[in-house]
Structures are given as structure tokens and as C-alpha cells.
Amino acid sequence: MGNVSIYDTYTRSEIELDPARQKNITIYSCGVTVYDLSHIGHARVFIIFDILRRVLKKNGFNVIYAQNFTDMDDKIINRAANEGVDYTQISKKYIDEYFTDSDLLNISRADMYPRATDHIYEMVKIIKRLLETGYAYKTSDGIYFSVDKFPGYGRLSGIKKEELLAGARIDVNEDKKNPLDFALWKFHEDRPFFDTEIGHGRPGWHIECSAMIWKNLGDTITIHGGGEDLIFPHHENEIAQSEAFTGKPLSKIWMHIGLVKTGEEKMSKSLRNVFYIRDFLNAYGPNVLRVLMVQAHYRSQITANEDRILKAIEIWKIIEEAMFNLGKPFSLNGTEQSAVDEVMKELRLADNALGHDLDTPESLTHLLAAARAINRMQASLKLSPPVVQSMNLFNEITSCFGFKLPEISRDEAETAKRLVTERATLRSGRKYAEADQIRKKLLEMKIKLIDVGDKTYWRKVEVL
């Protein structure tokens, strides 16, 4: 229980959330456009929001979390055209793929997954009102939002309208009143289109989020976020259209996640440096990815290269070991109060850091110290069930991080059990060469053996 502070891009300051004053928290994060598999840059956003929710809940908040799917977009339509299928087949396929990745990553399910195409009615309603109130206007090819009508435009990104124009990579459209004006609706007679009161067409890029938030979470939410590349223009535009519509602030806190690079530069398809979640999981595992993401603060940019991944693996091994040790203490009656005190001290620091703008690197440092102390206790057989129980905070914190021990299938468990027994017999008969063969075989199944006296413990590991 306690306060949680989060850095707000809009005010450039940390905002304190107090469960005693505001128990209910609504969160919306910009999800993916479903035309391809998700990469580890997306994964960082999923993971950070997952941790955010877990931390808030642990501190006594009620959280309602929504993450959208952009299921209609030119990229989806183009891909569908290339493959000769309907666009809904593409969006459905990649929504399924999203859930596969999300579950493999141990991301808790959101409370809702709104889809753009289910909110056409709300979009039209908002656009109609914006037309009536003069915030929007029609041209030959669509309906645009007039940024000059909205005084706060540019506040989130900290960019002045005049300066934005100087940067000038904005498409020229002579019908627009201001080059920064953005489309709310684009007229289309070619399929797919929606037949609505404001004409045949498709929604603009930004309006869907405004509509989905308004319908599902209300006028003002607590936290809105996504990757930092969404600050401008996406979030800036959302603020303009939503606030012009409701007259109220869209979100209390704007939270932005730093970009992930694979080499020197940002991941992008054109540079061919995209690292898919699926590939990462096959090569390493979900916990290694979490460690990688959590090692740096969520607002900084990170590089996911071989070297960093190898280091993340080493850190994960220590935590994995401690999680296993707590789950299955070797000793029945060990105890050492000073060691327990040390673990608890570190855990409280780890807990504390999470509430301070999700300071995961700081928290991880203390979690690691606790994990090592636990492993030390195990090694000296000072880890009995009551001692383990007294250190339950460890489980609470690893759970906030979303760490989860690798699961073992029933078949694998059966095989392991059988082979370990076999090996024990061989060992007692001093047939070490054969016993070692068995150990090697199990290792190939990612099952490690630990001999403690004449007893052998075994467990599934994420990486060797």
C-alpha cells in the first residue's frame, strides 16, 4: 500500500497518485496496428504497462486498463490487397498473433481491448460536434481539425506551431487552412468504407483513440501512454480533438516509453533491424526479455544487442535460482535471522523504488541483492519453510516485475523423474560416466540438476 508517482510528459513533472484520495485508476495505452507481428519495441510498452498495473494494484488501487487495436488502416488494407483477402482477415490474424505473444510474455490481460471499427458511431458523433462548434471543417477529400482553433495545440510536445512548420516535412494540401490541420475523416468511395452521416469514408488516424477512450473510459482518464514516438503528432492531436469535444482534460498523466534500438538506430522495417517478439522468445525467453527491459528506466532509450541480452541472461539466472529456492527449500529447519533481515531490507527498498516513477533499475538492484542473499541462505541450508514464508515480499515483487518460472510439461516431468532416479542408482553404484550421460541428456531438455548431499533436485530453466 502506498503512493505511486508517475512522470507526466505534459507538465514535465512527477504526479503523485494516492490510493486514499483516488482509488480508481483508468489507463489507456495505444496498442498496435494489426498488420504484422509485434516486435520487442512493442513488447517494452506492453511490459511496462503490465508492471505499472501490477504495481498500482499492489499499492491498493483499482485499475481499469484498456489497450486498443487499430484494425483498419492503410497498411492493413494494402496487405490484404497484396494477399488477395479481405482486410478483416489480416486484422483478425494479427490480433490472434498479438494474444499469442502477450500470453507468452506473461502479460496480464487488459480489462478491455477496444477496436477501431467497433467505434465508428462514436467517431462520427465526435466529428459532427466538432463541425458544429467550428473546430473542424470540410474539404473536398475529408474533414479536418483546425489547430488554430485550439489554443493549447503543441503543449504536450513542447513545440510551437510556427516552429513545426519550419521543420516542414508536412504534406502539402492546399485545401487545408493550416498545414498542421489533420484529418478526422477521409472520404472514400473505394472499399472498404463506412456509410455514415458525415459521408462515405474511413476515419483519420487519431480519432479512433479519442472515440474509444470517450466511450469506454469517459471524458478524463488517469493515465494515457504509449511509445515516445507517439507524442507528436498522435497524442497531440488526440488532446486537441478530445478536449475540443468534451471541454475537459483528456488525461491526468501522459506516460511515454522510450524507444528500443537493435543497433545504433531505431528499429524500422526499412533498415531491416526489426526484432520480433516471437524470435526473441524462441532464442531466449520471456523473463530474459523482461530483465532486458527493466534494467533501464522506462523513459530512456535502450539497445537490445547481443551483449546486453547476454547480461540480462546472467541476471535472470540469479533471480530464477532464488525463485526456485523459495518455492522448494532444501532444508527443513534452517534459520538465520540476520540473513532474513538483510533480505527484507533489500526487498523494502525494491518495493519502494517501484512506486517512484516505476524505477525498475533501482528496484532490480535491490531485488538482485535479495535474491543473492536468498541463494546464499540456500547454499548454507538456512532456508526452511517458515523462513521462506517470512520472506513472501520477494514473491510479491517478482510478481510485480511479471517474472514467472518456466513451466515444465507433464511428459518432461515424468522423464526427468525417471532419469533422475536412474542416475541416483548409477551414482550409488559409482557408475559416474553413465550418470553423467543422463545429466547431459536432461540438460538438452533445459532441465538442470542440483546435487545436495545424496539428494538431487531438478528444475526447468529458461536459458542454459
Next chain:
RNA sequence: GCCGGGGUGUCGGAACGGCUACGAGUGCGGCUGCAGACCGCAUGUAUGUGGGUUCAAAUCCCACCCCCGGCUCCA
């Protein structure tokens, strides 16, 4: 050009006014039938450059150099 964020030891990466994390690497040792895993000990000319403030600066101030991201679809 404008707006963000950075430049720390062999490497990754924290500290954001004094106590120089953490991990990897390397060396020695313990445990072990041997390994693995685990544990102990040891090992680091470190803070982009130049000024300034201070008893004290990676940490604050000024200037400069370099890197990444945004300003176009992007998480």
C-alpha cells in the same frame, strides 16, 4: 532549424552535491566422484571538452563537441 534524451571503468549500466551501485569479464579458493548450480575472497588510472560555484561536483551553472530519438506511418 526547433523539441526531447544522452555521453561514466575492459564491457553493459546505476547513482544526480560528500559515503565511488549492480552485473559481466578476469584470478584464486570452497562445495562436488567430476561437473553444473551455488557460495567466499580478490581485481576497476571511470565520469565528452573547457571554464565557474562550493570546504566538497558524474552530480549545480555557463560555453563547446559528439551520439540517439521526434518534427512523415511508426510502440
